[in-house]
Amino acid sequence: MVTINDIARQAGVAKSTVSRYLNNGSVSLATREKLDKIVKETGYTPNTFARSLKATKTNMIGVIIPRLNSASTNEVLSGIDQKARESEYDLIITNSNQDRERELGNIQTLINQKVEGIILLAREITERHRKLINDANIPFLVLGQKAEAIHSMAYSDYEAGYKIGQYAIELGHRDFLFFGVSEQDKAVGLERKNGFLESLKDTTDTTVKIIETSFSKKVAYQDAIDALPNSKASYVVCATDNIAIAVLKAAVELKYSVPEKFSISGFGGYEETDYVQPTITTMSYPYKEMGIQAVENLTKLVNGIDIPYETLLPNELIVKNSTIKR
Incomplete structure (x- = not known):
């Protein structure tokens, strides 16, 4: 049976783009024509019930953080919160406490909450993460780690x-x-x-x-x-x-x-x-800029706009008093 993942791979686009296409969302004309052709050739038939659930706009974004006592996480969250408010999104924030099983459970919980997309501040991306993300059928953005074939934002x-x-x-x-x-x-x-x-x-x-x-x-x-x-x-x-x-x-x-x-x-x-x-x-x-850009990028994915799979943010050496010439 042909799945939405098969359609996305054949078209060379993100699964979220196929989802937007199936729900009559914002997709470029060229991409729509390509997907029209692939759907016709494969005989793909979307699940009507699943589509009706997905079509409901919740204006909620899920965020998963690795731990509470992190200065960098707090800065990223401040950027996410600022941009989410500007974009009229509500946030559901969960903490994995650096526990892989808890993190995977948080992903499933947010999916069940019908969030429109998920931002994960990740330590690692395992095969179990990939399966959950692929099956979720919603935009997903990983922060802090590079993740092949998953939209991610990381530092250099x-x-x-x-x-x-x-x-x-x-x-x-x-x-x-x-x-x-x-x-x-x-x-x-x-x-x-x-x-x-x-x-x-x-x-x-x-x-x-x-x-x-x-x-x-x-x-x-x-x-x-x-x-x-x-x-x-x-x-x-x-x-x-x-x-x-x-x-x-x-x-x-x-x-x-x-x-x-x-x-x-x-x-x-x-x-x-x-x-x-x-x-x-x-x-x-x-860190704060990453949070702001994360919401901007996730919003684009929610609206069916393709973005690069990998975004790298720069860093800067700040010399203070703890280092001297030898």
Whole structure:
């Protein structure tokens, strides 16, 4: 039996575009003519009951966040909320608390609530995610991770890691300690680390020790207390600003002077990095802008307007007082 997924693949368009076409929504003339032909050739017959349910406009957007105590998530949400209000959409926000089963359940719950589209701030996209998304028959937008064949918006995390490495090398540093997180989070745990490591390849006599810690400041602080006394690093790279703040606290507890003993930098551009001493060098990300653009992009998908499957947002190195020349 021919499905809506089959039609979308043959036409080379998003499933949401086929859905708009079937419900007489906004689709370009060229796309409509292409779909007319494919539907005729395949003999596809849409489910009338399902179409009647989908045709009901709810003016609701579902949002799934990975955790509540995240500065970056809060900034993205502020952008989503601002643009949703301007666009007269109501939000249903659910929290997965970094639990995969809970996240998958949240997706199904939002689908059952008849939201017009879903924004997922993702850690990873598994095959189970893909099946739910493909079967949902509503626009879906992943934030923070690249997702093949699913509309996504991500940051240039590999580039950010590379920039930090280049900056540290230019300052004369050669011995590094890298506090990362699980590679299960591909953007923060993998791409930032890989970009940093790649930036060191053309420089001789560099050493790197990698420690996998947690997004939790409490855990990162304890890991730093254990690792710093045994480290010869002159530069400590932290995969997030929260980890950098925790490492700085550990350095103070150990009576190490930063940046004289070692430099520290993070990723995120969190406001909190301006309220510690020394202030922390960081890669700044446009979190609120991502939230605004996410609603803009999802609205286009809801209205049958095709957008690129992948959107990458830039980052910027903000040099503060926690890094110096070696």
